[in-house]
Each structure stands twice: as structure tokens, then as C-alpha cells.
Amino acid sequence: MPxxxxxxxxxxxxxxxxxxxxxxxxxxxxxxxxxAYAGDCRxxxxxxxxxxxxxxxxxxxxATPGHPMVVAHHAGPAADAPHVLIYGHYDVQPVxxxxxxTNDPFDPALREDREGRKVITGRGSSDDKGQLMLFVxxxxxxxxxxxxxxxxxxxxxxxxxxxxxxxxxxxxxxxAAELRADFALVCDSDMWxxxxxxxxxxxxxxxxxxxxxxxxxxxxxxGMYGSAAANPVRILARILAAVHDDSGRVTIPGFYDGVEExxxxxxxxxxxxxxxxxxxxxxxxxxxPAGEAGRSVLEMVWxxxxxxxxxxxxxxxxxxxxxxxxxxxSAKVSFRLVHQQDPAAIREAFRAFVRERIPADxxxxxxxxxxxxxxxxxxxxxxxxxxxxxxxxxxxxxAVLVGSGGSIPIVGDFQKLLGMESLLVGFALSDxxxxxxxxxxxxxxxxxxxxxxxxxLHALAGRA
Amino acid sequence: MPxxxxxxxxxxxxxxxxxxxxxxxxxxxxxxxxxAYAGDCRxxxxxxxxxxxxxxxxxxxxATPGHPMVVAHHAGPAADAPHVLIYGHYDVQPVxxxxxxTNDPFDPALREDREGRKVITGRGSSDDKGQLMLFVxxxxxxxxxxxxxxxxxxxxxxxxxxxxxxxxxxxxxxxAAELRADFALVCDSDMWxxxxxxxxxxxxxxxxxxxxxxxxxxxxxxGMYGSAAANPVRILARILAAVHDDSGRVTIPGFYDGVEExxxxxxxxxxxxxxxxxxxxxxxxxxxPAGEAGRSVLEMVWxxxxxxxxxxxxxxxxxxxxxxxxxxxSAKVSFRLVHQQDPAAIREAFRAFVRERIPADxxxxxxxxxxxxxxxxxxxxxxxxxxxxxxxxxxxxxAVLVGSGGSIPIVGDFQKLLGMESLLVGFALSDxxxxxxxxxxxxxxxxxxxxxxxxxLHALAGRA
Numbered sequence: 001m002p003x004x005x006x007x008x009x010x011x012x013x014x015x016x017x018x019x020x021x022x023x024x025x026x027x028x029x030x031x032x033x034x035x036a037y038a039g040d041c042r043x044x045x046x047x048x049x050x051x052x053x054x055x056x057x058x059x060x061x062x063a064t065p066g067h068p069m070v071v072a073h074h075a076g077p078a079a080d081a082p083h084v085l086i087y088g089h090y091d092v093q094p095v096x097x098x099x100x101x102t103n104d105p106f107d108p109a110l111r112e113d114r115e116g117r118k119v120i121t122g123r124g125s126s127d128d129k130g131q132l133m134l135f136v137x138x139x140x141x142x143x144x145x146x147x148x149x150x151x152x153x154x155x156x157x158x159x160x161x162x163x164x165x166x167x168x169x170x171x172x173x174x175x176a177a178e179l180r181a182d183f184a185l186v187c188d189s190d191m192w193x194x195x196x197x198x199x200x201x202x203x204x205x206x207x208x209x210x211x212x213x214x215x216x217x218x219x220x221x222x223g224m225y226g227s228a229a230a231n232p233v234r235i236l237a238r239i240l241a242a243v244h245d246d247s248g249r250v251t252i253p254g255f256y257d258g259v260e261e262x263x264x265x266x267x268x269x270x271x272x273x274x275x276x277x278x279x280x281x282x283x284x285x286x287x288x289p290a291g292e293a294g295r296s297v298l299e300m301v302w303x304x305x306x307x308x309x310x311x312x313x314x315x316x317x318x319x320x321x322x323x324x325x326x327x328x329x330s331a332k333v334s335f336r337l338v339h340q341q342d343p344a345a346i347r348e349a350f351r352a353f354v355r356e357r358i359p360a361d362x363x364x365x366x367x368x369x370x371x372x373x374x375x376x377x378x379x380x381x382x383x384x385x386x387x388x389x390x391x392x393x394x395x396x397x398x399a400v401l402v403g404s405g406g407s408i409p410i411v412g413d414f415q416k417l418l419g420m421e422s423l424l425v426g427f428a429l430s431d432x433x434x435x436x437x438x439x440x441x442x443x444x445x446x447x448x449x450x451x452x453x454x455x456x457l458h459a460l461a462g463r464a
Numbered sequence: 465m466p467x468x469x470x471x472x473x474x475x476x477x478x479x480x481x482x483x484x485x486x487x488x489x490x491x492x493x494x495x496x497x498x499x500a501y502a503g504d505c506r507x508x509x510x511x512x513x514x515x516x517x518x519x520x521x522x523x524x525x526x527a528t529p530g531h532p533m534v535v536a537h538h539a540g541p542a543a544d545a546p547h548v549l550i551y552g553h554y555d556v557q558p559v560x561x562x563x564x565x566t567n568d569p570f571d572p573a574l575r576e577d578r579e580g581r582k583v584i585t586g587r588g589s590s591d592d593k594g595q596l597m598l599f600v601x602x603x604x605x606x607x608x609x610x611x612x613x614x615x616x617x618x619x620x621x622x623x624x625x626x627x628x629x630x631x632x633x634x635x636x637x638x639x640a641a642e643l644r645a646d647f648a649l650v651c652d653s654d655m656w657x658x659x660x661x662x663x664x665x666x667x668x669x670x671x672x673x674x675x676x677x678x679x680x681x682x683x684x685x686x687g688m689y690g691s692a693a694a695n696p697v698r699i700l701a702r703i704l705a706a707v708h709d710d711s712g713r714v715t716i717p718g719f720y721d722g723v724e725e726x727x728x729x730x731x732x733x734x735x736x737x738x739x740x741x742x743x744x745x746x747x748x749x750x751x752x753p754a755g756e757a758g759r760s761v762l763e764m765v766w767x768x769x770x771x772x773x774x775x776x777x778x779x780x781x782x783x784x785x786x787x788x789x790x791x792x793x794s795a796k797v798s799f800r801l802v803h804q805q806d807p808a809a810i811r812e813a814f815r816a817f818v819r820e821r822i823p824a825d826x827x828x829x830x831x832x833x834x835x836x837x838x839x840x841x842x843x844x845x846x847x848x849x850x851x852x853x854x855x856x857x858x859x860x861x862x863a864v865l866v867g868s869g870g871s872i873p874i875v876g877d878f879q880k881l882l883g884m885e886s887l888l889v890g891f892a893l894s895d896x897x898x899x900x901x902x903x904x905x906x907x908x909x910x911x912x913x914x915x916x917x918x919x920x921l922h923a924l925a926g927r928a
Contacts, residue, residue: 206687217748222800226798227772228869230752230754237773238701277692300691306686309698309779310697310787311790312700321672321798330781336690406685407687
């Protein structure tokens with residue numbers, strides 16, 4: 001096992017030159033959503049491939065129907081060393097409205113923020129060029145000090161993350177054998193707070209359904225027909241209202257199949273994070289948790305499934321009033337799933353729930369939108385506890401295991417297409433203004449982030 | 465009491481000349497909604513005033529901010545004769561799409577329909593020039609035969625009925641003393657069927673409310689906040705769903721205050737009309753009555769109040785899917801009222817019902833739209849039974865007392881502004897295609913309609 005401390009010392013000593021490399025990458029205007037910048041996207045991919053090549057990776061720029069992928073392989077210290085896939089993206093968001101930027105978004109620099117902290121400014125500094133370079137720099141330090149990496153490493157950097165990743169799934173499918181590793185490291189997320197590193201151990205799945213209810217064969221005058229004719233808005237409202245009981249629990253039969261109770265020690269750990277209904281909901285102008293009674297807001301969004309109504313429309317919705325009974329009404333409904341909930345079963349259970357509430361003279365139509373299961377890493381997985389220890393040593397504060405209420409498609413794709421779990425660790429901060437003007441990345445994140453990944457790679461290697 | 469039969473004989477003998485007079489009026493393009501026809505509207509008003517003047521009415525064309533009113537007075541046979549206000553409108557709907565007319569809409573003629581029935585074709589033949597001329601011709605016949613009218617009569621013909629009657633209320637207000645009569649006769653409605661005359665004895669009132677629920681101070685990502693944050697679409701759906709119980713009854717406290725049970729003989733009479741759920745709902749593609757269980761469809765729409773949801777909107781309603789939790793959702797809700805239900809009390813009861821279902825961290829806003837009480841003539845009013853007898857004699861079939869699920873604003877205005885009840889009798893048929901191309905009025909309606917009003921005026925005079 002190669003020693004870690006000289007690697008960390010090398011990172012410290014080379015911080016300035018690593019910063020210069022990041023600046024080079026940040027200067028490339030790799031805005032993926034705007035075709036005018038296709039050349040810049042290719043340039044960023046080529047820059048990365050060249051840089052990885054300089055560390056000894058077998059790095060290639062791979063064409064896709066959209067922007068290219070960068071794929072780079074490096075052997076481990078031994079044939080049986082663990083194999084890690086590292087994922088990041090080199091494309092960035094557009095910079096509009098440009099007039100709100102204090103500095104040129106593509107002229108990165110180290111500046112001081114109002115609190116006197118050193119920050120790297122520029123588009124992509126946090127999302128995701130700054131974060132992906134942490135891996136590259138950690139590998140560079142290992143190579144410089146030991147001439148080898150602690151694990152076998154494959155890097156996959158895409159250039160379409162900010163524009164829906166249209167080429168990613170086909171690429172994973174076509175190159176599954178080449179990309180499959182023991183697990184993936186994904187660095188596109190936040191720290192819990194400025195002092196506390198975090199590991200995301202769960203992501204909720206998602207099932208979307210559009211429901212369209214049809215009643216009369218035309219819009220009706222509510223005076224002539226009101227009370228005698230079926231009103232699809234009323235039918236829809238009654239169905240949606242029946243989805244939750246008074247305690248906030250979803251009533252659809254079988255909905256909770258596969259949902260596990262979160263271990264009490266995990267709940268206790270979440271408790272210590274100090275997130276309250278007030279602190280969670282206050283910033284958005286709310287105060288009363290709307291989920292299942294008796295559970296904390298963190299448990300609600302990280303570990304409990306939900307049914308949400310994302311849109312509803314029916315009848316006259318313009319200015320003023322029209323005494324009409326609509327012929328149809330529709331709603332977009334989504335379910336966030338946890339643990340072992342089966343997206344297909346949830347979809348069918350919901351459809352059955354709706355169908356049995358449709359009057360005999362009305363009809364219903366469903367349009368599916370997406371369906372992905374939840375991701376749940378095992379709380380007692382050794383590689384989580386190793387990463388947790390490594391992070392805790394670096395930051396001097398115990399790394400927390402958090403969940404995410406949302407879905408990160410790449411994690412689901414890695415699981416589904418490559419049969420691979422992902423460890424999500426990131427050093428972005430909630431004030432990094434990603435996707436907004438004046439994006440920044442703390443120098444502290446950039447520095448300790450490199451050291452964190454060096455520690456994690458070192459720890460994971462010891463696991464083999 | 466002047467004899468009726470020579471009056472009826474005179475009507476029969478003069479049918480052709482009365483038809484020519486109607487044709488003259490029908491040729492005037494009095495489309496009120498299109499300013500290009502303002503001169504035609506005035507011409508129609510002047511034509512009517514001149515014709516009424518020729519029968520001995522004191523007839524004037526009265527300016528309004530819009531199209532003029534025609535007001536005409538004729539004394540009764542004695543100072544204590546009943547005073548009747550007769551209402552109609554001389555304006556007509558536009559004729560688009562003109563290419564769907566078989567004949568020129570403003571070149572009226574007597575034609576045969578496919579079943580061999582004689583019909584008067586042209587815009588306004590049924591709505592409402594044909595119907596208002598019935599009164600004029602009935603009066604003309606009385607004058608020709610007896611030199612006098614059986615009652616004191618005031619005629620009020622407006623020219624803005626098809627464009628929202630903006631000048632009517634101010635005109636009634638400003639001329640209340642002149643226009644107030646013992647009751648009004650309104651001829652702008654249908655027969656029950658081709659053989660059966662009807663009298664409308666009730667109109668439902670209307671209360672409209674727009675409800676807007678606000679939750680978070682911005683739209684939220686349903687992954688990050690779903691289940692913890694209040695969802696206004698869910699809150700709104702639960703409120704609307706609570707408005708009706710499973711039997712279709714409205715649950716708002718106090719909602720049924722002032723609602724009376726319909727007398728069993730009236731329900732029995734309605735039963736004999738042969739209107740079933742199937743015959744009422746079938747033509748609009750429905751079959752299951754949605755109102756209070758155990759009541760007929762006619763009772764539902766004529767004699768029971770209802771809560772209807774006329775529109776709902778919230779969240780993402782475009783194509784595809786967006787996993788958003790909206791910051792607000794809104795619905796347009798209307799109540800049709802019967803009997804003594806108080807619009808203001810209903811509005812307040814609904815608002816209270818909504819408010820107590822709004823979570824502590826959300827807010828609600830209401831926007832009122834209209835509010836008018838129901839109109840309910842007394843089933844044992846002598847003037848109804850006199851009109852019913854008169855109609856039954858003319859048509860050889862018992863005239864039926866019907867209700868209307870909708871509201872006819874003029875009737876509410878007469879009640880509110882002039883303290884006057886209205887008798888609604890009309891001879892239009894459901895196949896008259898009013899507001900559509902190829903509008904027609906059956907010659908039978910035009911002929912027996914004149915005779916019917918002569919009979920009714922005669923019967924009402926006998927009541928004094």
C-alpha cells in the first residue's frame with residue numbers, strides 16, 4: 001500500500017499549478033446547449049484527454065451524435081486492484097444574463113469574497129469542471145509521488161449533462177464492457193455545509209403519469225346541465241384528494257410495498273444535522289411539513305415516498321368567469337420512490353386506483369412519463385464507511401450520510417446499464433450559484449477536495 | 465270583457481299580412497355586437513316604434529350609450545286594468561359563417577323544411593324578432609276588433625340582448641317609475657316540444673367565486689421538496705373534493721338554507737314529461753346523473769342547487785412533464801341557487817369552508833364573480849294558472865310548468881330593479897338553430913303564438 005501523506009503533501013505543494021490547469025479548462029466556453037459552442041465543447045474534451053494522457057491515462061475523445069465523451073483508462077497497481085469509474089461533465093450552463101456577472105465568466109481568477117474567503121470565479125468553476133479536476137489532480141499526485149495509482153481507474157467525462165445527456169445512455173449501452181467497474185464515484189454534489197462533508201447514500205426514484213378524464217362529448221352550459229352532468233374537474237379533484245389520507249399517507253393499495261423503515265441510528269444521525277421544519281421550509285416561505293405525520297422533514301424527502309400533483313388543468317382558466325362544465329380535465333402526477341418500490345407496480349396501482357373512481361359514463365386516459373427505481377446504498381456497505389472515515393479525517397468533522405429527494409439520472413443509468421453502485425461525494429457549497437451569474441468554487445473546496453479524493457482512493461484501494 | 469273569438473279570427477285572417485310585417489323587420493340587419501350595423505339597429509328600433517304607433521301606442525325610440533330602446537305605452541280599457549310590461553329584443557346574432565346558410569339570412573321567406581312544415585327562414589326569425597312580433601300582432605288584433613286592449617300595456621324592446629345588455633340596467637334604473645308594471649311577459653324561450661307549450665316558473669340564481677391558493681413563495685423542485693412542502697394543487701383538490709359528499713349533496717354548512725322541497729304534484733307533472741336520465745344525458749354522451757341521489761335529472765337542474773367547478777389550473781400544464789410543485793393553484797367555482805338561497809350567505813359559507821381547510825402556512829384569496837338569487841314563481845299563482853289554461857286551450861295539450869337551470873338576467877333585473885315577477889312563455893323550438901346558420905321559426909309558432917298571447921292577455925285581463 002503506497003503511503004498517503006506524501007501524496008497529500010504533493011497536492012498542497014502543487015495547489016497553484018493545479019489552479020492554473022483548472023483556469024485553462026474554465027476558459028473554454030463549453031456551453032453544451034448552444035450549437036454555436038460545439039467547437040468549444042470539443043476543445044474542452046480534447047484538453048481533458050491531453051491532460052489525462054500526460055498523467056499516463058489511455059485517454060480518447062469519443063464521438064457521439066452530440067458532444068464527445070472523454071474516456072480514459074489507467075491500470076491499477078495489480079490485476080486484482082479495485083476498478084473505479086469516475087464520472088464528471090465538462091460542459092457548462094449558458095451565462096445569460098451576462099450583465100449580472102461581476103467578472104467575465106470565462107476569465108477565471110482567484111478572488112476574495114465579501115467574507116474574505118478565497119474563491120475561484122467563473123462559469124463551471126463549481127459545476128462541474130472544478131469538481132471533476134479534483135479526481136484528475138488526485139491521480140496526478142499519486143503518479144508523481146508513487147508512479148502508480150492506488151486503484152484501476154476509468155474516467156468518463158461527458159459534454160451534455162447540462163442539456164439532458166441525450167447521448168449518454170446509448171454510449172453506456174454500446175460501451176458497457178469497457179466502462180463497467182466495481183463502483184462509480186460521482187462528484188457533482190454539495191457538502192452538507194461549509195465544514196461538513198457528506199456522502200449521498202440514496203436517491204428517490206420517479207414515476208410520472210398524466211391522467212386525462214373525459215366526461216360529456218362537448219363543453220356544457222353549467223346552468224343547463226349543472227348537477228345532472230358529470231363534471232370532470234370534480235371527478236379529478238375527488239381522485240387526487242383520495243390519494244392521501246388525513247395523515248399525509250398515500251392510500252393507493254400496495255404503494256408502500258418495498259418501503260423500509262430507516263434504521264434508527266440513521267434517523268438519529270439525521271437528527272444531529274439540526275435540520276428542522278423551520279430551517280428547511282422557512283427559506284421557501286413555509287412552516288408546516290406536508291408529509292406523513294410523525295416524521296422529520298429530512299426523513300420525508302430522503303427516505304419516504306411521495307405522490308405529488310405537478311400540474312392540473314380543466315375548464316375555463318382565463319380572465320373572468322365562464323359558466324362551463326368542461327368535457328375533460330387532466331393532471332400530471334408524479335411519485336418519488338424509495339428503497340424497493342417497483343415503478344411499474346406503482347404505475348399500475350395508481351391507474352387501478354383512478355379507474356375504479358371513474359363514473360361509468362366517463363373515461364380516462366393515461367400517459368406515462370418516465371419511471372426509475374430508487375437508489376439505496378446499503379448503510380453498512382464497507383466502501384461507504386471507508387469513504388466516510390477518509391472524509392472525516394480530511395475535514396476534522398464526521399462526514400454525514402445524507403439522502404437526496406431527487407433523482408440523478410446518471411446514477412440510475414450506472415445501476416441499470418452497468419450494474420454498478422455509485423458513491424456520491426461533492427464539495428460544492430449551497431452558495432456556489434451554479435447555473436446562475438457569478439458562479440464560484442471555494443479554493444478550500446478545490447484544495448481539500450483533491451485531498452479528499454486522494455484519501456478516498458487510498459482507502460478504497462485498501463479494501464481490495 | 466271584450467270577446468276573444470273575433471280577435472283570434474282576425475289573427476287567422478291577417479296571418480299573411482302579419483308575416484309581411486315580420487319580413488320587413490327581419491330584413492333589417494340589426495346585429496348589435498358589430499358597430500358596423502349600429503345604423504341598422506337604430507332602423508329596427510324606429511321601425512318598431514312606427515309600427516306600434518300605428519296601433520295607437522305612445523311609442524318612442526330612447527337613446528342609450530349603446531343601441532336604443534323602444535318604449536311604448538298603451539292605456540288599458542279602464543284605469544284599474546292590470547298593467548303588463550312586455551319584453552323582447554330586436555337585435556340579432558352575427559351570421560358567420562355565412563357560407564353555411566342555405567338562404568340569405570336577411571332575405572326572409574316562407575319555406576318548407578324537409579318534413580314539409582312551413583318555416584320562416586332568416587336571422588332573428590326565432591330569436592327574437594319573430595317572438596316579439598307575436599305581442600305586437602296580438603295587440604293589433606285586439607285594437608282592430610275592439611278598438612281597445614284588454615290590459616294596460618308597456619312594451620320594452622332592447623337592442624343589445626345579444627351583446628350583453630350593457631345599457632339595460634342603467635335604463636331600468638333611470639326609468640323605473642315609467643316601466644314598473646304588475647308583471648312582465650317575456651317571450652324569449654322554447655316550447656317543451658312541438659306540441660306542448662310551457663311556462664317557465666323558476667330560474668336558478670348564480671354565485672361565482674374564484675379561489676386562489678398560495679403555498680411556497682416560489683415554484684419548487686418536487687424531488688427536493690416533495691412530501692415536505694405544501695402542494696397547493698393537493699390542497700385545492702382536497703377542498704373541491706370535500707364540497708360534495710358521496711351522494712352528490714353539497715356539504716358546505718348552511719348551503720341548503722332556503723331550499724324548499726318541490727311540491728309532489730309538480731314533481732309528478734315533471735315525471736309525465738318523459739324526460740329520463742337517458743334522454744337528458746344521452747345526447748351529450750353521458751348516462752349517469754351526477755347530482756343528489758334519488759332525484760330526477762329534471763329536479764336536479766330545475767329545482768336543486770349545485771356547486772360546479774368551472775375551471776382549475778395549477779403547476780405545469782404544457783406538453784411533457786415538469787417535476788414542479790407549484791406556488792399557487794386556482795379554481796373557478798360556481799353555485800346555482802334555488803328558492804330562497806341567499807347569494808351573499810352562500811359566498812360567505814363557501815369562503816369559510818375553504819379557509820378552514822387552508823394549512824397554516826398557506827394563504828387563500830377570493831375573487832367574486834356575479835351573484836344573483838333564484839327566481840321562483842309561486843306554483844299556485846293565479847296568473848300562472850290563467851296563462852296555463854289559456855295556452856292549453858290554444859294548443860289542445862296541457863301547458864307544462866318547467867324550470868330553467870340557468871339564469872336569464874332580465875328576469876332578475878325586473879325583480880330586483882322594478883320589483884316585478886316575470887312570466888316566461890315562448891314558442892321557439894329546439895331545432896330553430898338560434899345563433900347558428902339557417903335560423904328558422906315555424907309558421908305554426910308564429911301563428912299560434914299570436915293566438916296564445918291574445919288568449920293570455922285576455923285571461924289576465926279577466927283577473928283584474
